[in-house]
Amino acid sequence: MKLGQIKPEGAAIAAVFEDGMARPIPGHTMLDLIRRAEVTGEPLGKLAAQLASLHAEEITPALPVTPPEVWACGCTYEPSAAFRDAEHGTREGMYAYVYRETRPEIFFKGTARVCVSSGQPIGIRADSKFTAPEPELAVVLGSRGHVLGYTLANDVSAWDIERENALYLPQSKVYDGCCALGPVMVTAEDLPDPYQLEMSCTIVRDGTELYSGKISTASLHRKIETLIEYLMRANHVPCGTVLLTGTGIIVPQEAALAPGDVVTIRVAEIGELSNRAVVVG
Ligand code: DO4
Numbered sequence: 691m692k693l694g695q696i697k698p699e700g701a702a703i704a705a706v707f708e709d710g711m712a713r714p715i716p717g718h719t720m721l722d723l724i725r726r727a728e729v730t731g732e733p734l735g736k737l738a739a740q741l742a743s744l745h746a747e748e749i750t751p752a753l754p755v756t757p758p759e760v761w762a763c764g765c766t767y768e769p770s771a772a773f774r775d776a777e778h779g780t781r782e783g784m785y786a787y788v789y790r791e792t793r794p795e796i797f798f799k800g801t802a803r804v805c806v807s808s809g810q811p812i813g814i815r816a817d818s819k820f821t822a823p824e825p826e827l828a829v830v831l832g833s834r835g836h837v838l839g840y841t842l843a844n845d846v847s848a849w850d851i852e853r854e855n856a857l858y859l860p861q862s863k864v865y866d867g868c869c870a871l872g873p874v875m876v877t878a879e880d881l882p883d884p885y886q887l888e889m890s891c892t893i894v895r896d897g898t899e900l901y902s903g904k905i906s907t908a909s910l911h912r913k914i915e916t917l918i919e920y921l922m923r924a925n926h927v928p929c930g931t932v933l934l935t936g937t938g939i940i941v942p943q944e945a946a947l948a949p950g951d952v953v954t955i956r957v958a959e960i961g962e963l964s965n966r967a968v969v970v971g
């Protein structure tokens with residue numbers, strides 16, 4: 691089942707999505723629905739089906755959940771670690787280290803404040819000359835760290851700022867419009883094998899495809915459960931937290947994002963997350 695949120699009158703309401711149409715769940719945001727399912731012990735999809743109105747409307751999805759926290763994993767695919775080590779001449783092996791070692795890289799990506807839904811603008815920092823999309827599979831977590839569902843994420847990052855010095859990572863990663871999520875979340879029951887997803891990403895500039903790349907989640911070097919287990923060590927993240935699982939698609943410097951570029955990330959089982967880039971200053 692595809693779940694998410696809509697904003698028919700400005701405020702977010704949970705909804706069930708079927709064939710491009712949304713059936714609202716009145717009186718509930720997605721976080722309300724998640725909390726209610728946790729209290730009653732019912733599967734999220736079953737509860738959503740019970741509460742959804744029969745009336746369906748054609749409306750653009752908002753953020754699938756308004757996340758209290760967003761975290762992200764890094765160097766979980768070999769191309770991401772290899773590219774970053776190549777960028778850091780003097781720190782050869784730093785990224786290969788976290789790719790190889792038991793403890794994964796996990797960093798704080800922000801809150802709902804920096805998140806945008808499909809169709810909303812993603813940010814290019816005014817002080818960055820090489821900002822890139824990072825297409826990633828993301829999980830929405832329940833309060834015990836169980837996976838409620840899967841969505842798509844764009845971990846938009848100022849790679850030149852990260853390249854200058856690794857201690858600048860938070861500035862390269864966290865700023866207005868740095869995290870796109872959506873378009874919907876597919877419940878865990880309906881996506882039993884998250885390691886067999888074909889993900890693609892395009893960047894279109896002035897109507898012409900500037901870049902196209904793809905990756906299979908079969909190349910994800912970590913188990914999602916392991917990433918969640920490390921996230922939640924001594925860190926009791928609230929339900930509705932979103933965890934990005936890392937990028938396997940690395941765009942070349944020639945495809946650095948420019949204002950007006952449209953980035954589209956696709957996974958057939960989840961949908962299309964599409965955002966236009968704007969400069970944020
Ligand atoms: O190590 C820096 C960030 C890596 C990252 O975001 C990724 O691999 O997706």
Ligand code: MG
Pocket residue numbers: 762763764824826845936937
């Ligand atoms: Mg990333």
